[in-house]
Amino acid sequence: MARLHAVLGELAGDDADEVEVVVGIETDRGPWVGALVAAGYRVLAVNPLQAARFRDRLGVSGAKSDAGDAHVLADMVRTHAHQLRPVAGDSALAEAIKVVARTHKTLIWERTRHTQRLRHALRDYFPAALTAFEDLDAADTLELLAKAPSPDQAARLTIGRISAALRRAHRRDIAGKAAALQSALRTEHLDQPEVVTAAYAASVQALIAVLTVLNQQIKTMEKQVEAHFGQHPAAEIILSQPGLGQVLGARVLAEFGDDPDRYTSAKARKNYAGTSPITRASGKKKTALARFVHNDRLIDALLTQAYCALLRSPGARAYYDRQRARGSSHNAALRQLANRLVGILHGCLKTGTSYDETTAWSHHTENVAA
Template structure:
């Protein structure tokens, strides 16, 4: 016997509906988030099973459709023995249109849609992976680390825009706005007038603390750029911009400190995972990038039945659109942004460390593919290689990984 549960979740509550195999609604409720809500859900399902099949409760299977695949609530559902089906919100929206065209929408209605999807399309929905707690820990620190890097980039761009508006000399003087010496000097002298008074000794000291080379030459170049004539703003406006810049510098300093601290945590958590050695053997993957790749793929050994399934999840494999005589292959635009970012970075790095990867990339370029397209194809190939290594528990081998491609090219 099967029961189908639709769970439309919000931050503080869940609207649920329970349905039988015939599509008949057996019950619905709004449950609070947390232990109390989960207990009520278990009680509700248990009572329904008892009414329908009596003492043979072990014969019942419960499938839950929900628009998320993580969080304490989902983990509790999995721990209870339910089959949890992660439904993409876009899929749920399209399915809702099949059930009605009025455009009406409600939380209870969404729970009904999710229950019906679990009933009729369970074979096409992705069960939540049974990842280990260890990989969940890696995912937490790896994602936070990457998020802070993105935030540092955003704040650096905000700093650049502010300097361009009132202090263009700073852009001429400093190449890396998020570098330690740049932030130190801008913090000391955030206005053009103050920067023009910086001495060679002050600039050299900042460069020395940042471990720069050719300090004397660079200090003279920075001072010359800061003292050159540039268009500017009235003094009162420049002072206001300077206050804003100092705030941005303070945020950047904190972000830089926390990025470095979290990188140590990423290294520590990732290094304890059993698959770390295999991941690190792959070309272009170090501890940080490898942690991101492993975290986003997960470590459930049954999640990806084939290399194609892993490539599809990664978003590196193309999609085909065919109609009549027309057939085109396009890049996937619906994907895990964090994973595809890590895989493309790996592919670019692999060009330097793997002769096979370099040859494969050059072959795609020779066939007319642009840089991005060739890089995506290389990333797709590397995902397949990674899948094989993880499935067999073997380390990357350059000859084995590219033997078929090299043979085909030679022929």
């Protein structure tokens, strides 16, 4: 970075104070981006997909090199700077929330992947376990499978050992569930040769160990997410939104950022969120389609919020029902509701006011009444 400053200083010469340095870079985070912004440069984040499309304008041979990529970025910044998005000036606290929120969500995704691997293994050599256990990543399931990873060992589990595991997992109706589990684990099923079963049991124990650690770290990171999110000044406004709690609210804040000047309008925020539709028009044909290029973490959080809001907001429920009555599928109606909720969140953040059910849905109520 010091060498870059020196090179730019030599190029600017005596007019360094009057020169504006514009930087195009294919990322919007990291120490390099932070250092460039701190140095006073205007940093434009270029999506790698945009750079690839722009590269095709300069040549169709498919050749690629670091020097060629640098030339493409420089040319984009020189000719299309007005159409590129500057790096957002998010606060350090927002960046910290993004780090812990993304780590928490990544661990959840990893737990899902390992749970599916466990399910696949059990289906191949111990299908009775899939009948006995509903949640393969639950604490009591992992404990019992760790003690008895093979069908023969599971069949020898006593009511006392099963009940103890259920009790440690804070289950209800322990006696009834223990008896049902024991009966299910002793059900006859097609099995594998003994040596193959032993190999599967060893692999399952390894998966169980990973899932146990993931469960522990997810709980630890959840506390970190709540602690960091609770310090942010916008937390109260975000938590007032229907369907948003501590963890989900932290994810929404992390992915949107807290730069007050980043989104010029509610439409800009909706476009960034990926909830607003795109239009394809050619001749007399015009269609509206869902956006498939979006921030996966953000759209996941917003659709989850919309689903939860159906139970907590009468206005959100009525809006969803109207979309369904018009012929929209569940996913399309949920996406439209999420789009509306993003607009409401934008208005609340801009005005610094908490969510109000009547104000948020009064416009749609009036239209329906008319």
